[in-house]
Amino acid sequence: xxxxxxxxxxxxxxxxxxxxxxxxxxWRVALLPGMPDVTQAWNEEVxxxxxxxxxxxxxxxQAVAQSLRCAEWLRNRAGVSQIYFKYCSTFDSTPAGNIGxxxxxxxxxMQAPLIVHCPALPQNGRTVIHGHLxxxxxxxxxxxxxxxxxxxxxxxxxxxxxxxxxxxxxxxIDLSIIRRGxxxxxxxxxxxxxxxxxxxxxDTLTEEDLDILALALRDSPLLAxxxxxxxxxxxxxxxxxxxxxxxxxxxxxxTVVFSGSCSVMSNRQVMRxxxxxxxxxxxxxxxxxxxxxxxxxxxxxxxxHVNDALAPLIYATQPPDALKRIQQxxxxxxASRAIEHTFATxxxxxxxxxxxxxxxxxxxxxxxxxxxxxxxxxxxxxxxxPGVPWVFSAEPPLALALKSGNFGDETFFFTAQEYxx
Numbered sequence: 207x208x209x210x211x212x213x214x215x216x217x218x219x220x221x222x223x224x225x226x227x228x229x230x231x232x233w234r235v236a237l238l239p240g241m242p243d244v245t246q247a248w249n250e251e252v253x254x255x256x257x258x259x260x261x262x263x264x265x266x267x268q269a270v271a272q273s274l275r276c277a278e279w280l281r282n283r284a285g286v287s288q289i290y291f292k293y294c295s296t297f298d299s300t301p302a303g304n305i306g307x308x309x310x311x312x313x314x315x316m317q318a319p320l321i322v323h324c325p326a327l328p329q330n331g332r333t334v335i336h337g338h339l340x341x342x343x344x345x346x347x348x349x350x351x352x353x354x355x356x357x358x359x360x361x362x363x364x365x366x367x368x369x370x371x372x373x374x375x376x377x378x379i380d381l382s383i384i385r386r387g388x389x390x391x392x393x394x395x396x397x398x399x400x401x402x403x404x405x406x407x408x409d410t411l412t413e414e415d416l417d418i419l420a421l422a423l424r425d426s427p428l429l430a431x432x433x434x435x436x437x438x439x440x441x442x443x444x445x446x447x448x449x450x451x452x453x454x455x456x457x458x459x460x461t462v463v464f465s466g467s468c469s470v471m472s473n474r475q476v477m478r479x480x481x482x483x484x485x486x487x488x489x490x491x492x493x494x495x496x497x498x499x500x501x502x503x504x505x506x507x508x509x510x511h512v513n514d515a516l517a518p519l520i521y522a523t524q525p526p527d528a529l530k531r532i533q534q535x536x537x538x539x540x541a542s543r544a545i546e547h548t549f550a551t552x553x554x555x556x557x558x559x560x561x562x563x564x565x566x567x568x569x570x571x572x573x574x575x576x577x578x579x580x581x582x583x584x585x586x587x588x589x590x591x592p593g594v595p596w597v598f599s600a601e602p603p604l605a606l607a608l609k610s611g612n613f614g615d616e617t618f619f620f621t622a623q624e625y626x627x
Contacts, residue, residue: 227437306371458563466571
């Protein structure tokens with residue numbers, strides 16, 4: 207049986223995000239960390255395959271090449287009828303970013319006349335009105351995302367953000383049209399195509415709006431956006447609702463918590479958690495100077511607390527003023543690379559010491575952890591918070607909760623461990 211949808215996600219937390227929403231709405235989902243072997247045929251019966259890349263902050267040429275390779279495999283080896291380019295619900299992408307170039311490349315290779323963009327995720331407060339992206343009712347560029355260390359979002363206008371990344375015309379479909387139903391959306395898309403629009407941004411305020419869009423777009427060969435529309439697409443395919451995946455997986459016996467995100471919510475989560483659990487803040491100078499010796503010390507410290515009532519926390523999370531000082535002292539890219547290298551080395555050492563559960567905050571850090579563990583196939587389990595499930599590897603046996611920086615509430619690290627028990 208051919209797979210319905212193939213998802214190409216530009217980071218690891220985004221992949222688990224959309225996979226979780228699809229599973230909740232009844233689809234059977236295979237989650238593949240990293241690019242699959244192009245010669246590998248797919249023979250498993252699932253509704254969707256989600257491939258997690260780490261391409262969001264790569265140079266555009268590399269992101270395009272990886273995405274096209276995934277699309278080729280999904281279409282030719284897995285037989286998918288629809289490609290979904292999944293990016294962050296806060297549209298993390300500067301003027302030199304990858305959303306436009308990857309979308310253009312996918313349109314060209316699939317000979318698609320246009321691509322619809324739906325980044326909205328109302329379940330987590332991400333909405334689009336008049337083409338402007340809001341986070342919990344606040345314009346994107348006033349939500350804290352303007353201070354993002356890798357992709358600072360200084361404009362909430364999606365048409366302007368996309369226009370800076372693509373030579374193709376960008377259009378919008380207003381919320382009033384969405385609210386008039388499937389036929390109105392279909393007519394608006396036809397009109398956009400006749401006007402030469404290649405990228406079409408759709409307004410979305412509620413989950414009901416997503417359901418309308420899913421009905422209008424479920425046969426589209428190419429879509430782009432956040433996880434909200436992905437979940438709605440699964441929900442619109444009522445014939446598969448009896449195929450939901452079970453949540454019975456081996457639970458982690460030894461767990462650690464990593465936080466590399468410097469988002470507003472991650473800062474709140476770290477502050478809340480370290481008040482009750484053993485915690486250790488990374489020393490950037492030592493990350494830069496002596497990673498191997500330093501990670502030996504960190505691993506010993508973590509293992510001394512791994513049997514505590516609460517899992518030990520190792521974090522690089524900083525408030526904006528402290529983050530700015532670190533970047534000025536050590537250099538933004540140098541500090542970031544050193545921290546991620548430390549997390550990568552530490553992951554390998556902790557796994558060797560018997561840790562089989564990782565709770566990770568931050569897309570870059572989550573990608574680092576998954577790559578270090580060399581995982582090939584993940585199953586999606588119970589959602590801890592909207593868009594954040596436990597995911598499980600059978601070989602090697604591991605459990606992971608990979609959280610985008612701003613997802614979850616202040617008690618997320620506590621809740622994740624409760625849900626794993």
